[in-house]
Amino acid sequence: MAGSRPSPGKCLAERLCIGPLAVAAGCAIAAFTGSAAAGVELKPYVIVGDAIPASLTGAKGNPERGRAIVANRQVGLCLLCHSGPFPDEKFQGTLAPDLTGVGSRATEGQLRLRIVDASRLNPQTIMPPYYRVTGLVSVAPAFQGKPVLSAEQIEDVVAYLATLRD
Numbered sequence: 001m002a003g004s005r006p007s008p009g010k011c012l013a014e015r016l017c018i019g020p021l022a023v024a025a026g027c028a029i030a031a032f033t034g035s036a037a038a039g040v041e042l043k044p045y046v047i048v049g050d051a052i053p054a055s056l057t058g059a060k061g062n063p064e065r066g067r068a069i070v071a072n073r074q075v076g077l078c079l080l081c082h083s084g085p086f087p088d089e090k091f092q093g094t095l096a097p098d099l100t101g102v103g104s105r106a107t108e109g110q111l112r113l114r115i116v117d118a119s120r121l122n123p124q125t126i127m128p129p130y131y132r133v134t135g136l137v138s139v140a141p142a143f144q145g146k147p148v149l150s151a152e153q154i155e156d157v158v159a160y161l162a163t164l165r166d
Contacts (some may be wrong), residue, residue: 033087043132043151050121051109055158057130058152069098069153076157078138081126083166095126101166111158115149130154 045052055061069076071086078084083092084099102111113120118127129136131147149157 001091012027014133017101020117042131042147045112045116047120048111049107050113051107052112052116053107053156055062056112056116057155059155061152061155061159063156063163064158065153066158069157070160075153076130077159099164100163100165103164107160108158108162111161112154115154115157 043056045056046054070078070084071089073079078099079086079089079092081093081096082099084093084102086092106114114127116131117129118125119129121133130149131151131154133145133147
């Protein structure tokens, strides 16, 4: 219905429409829904330089599941801002770097930190934090205290992105 709002608590914009993201995306992401990793306790991690070298789960992720998350406009929403080697996906983003060859440009640890919380590297980034639950603005009550992706999902995405080599 024109002018209607998305279902309460399902909109990524409602969970992550923070500062620069809201401005850069014009909160256009309000039309997309996502699924927060409900009931997930954040696993501890250590940042070393520009990376989180250790897996959040202690295990490697599944690249096939990771590709599904990256390409899914209901879960990861990666293609809202990024483009990449996804010939079947229309309307890929142009706000962020192309993911083609990202596995050649960054280590798994570097990819992990960028997904977990890219603002640790660049406070002005428009990349939303997928595994941070504090310091966010305008988070719908149903999603407060919950990361966008679980540790397992992040490891799956890292495993997939690491396969993208030139």
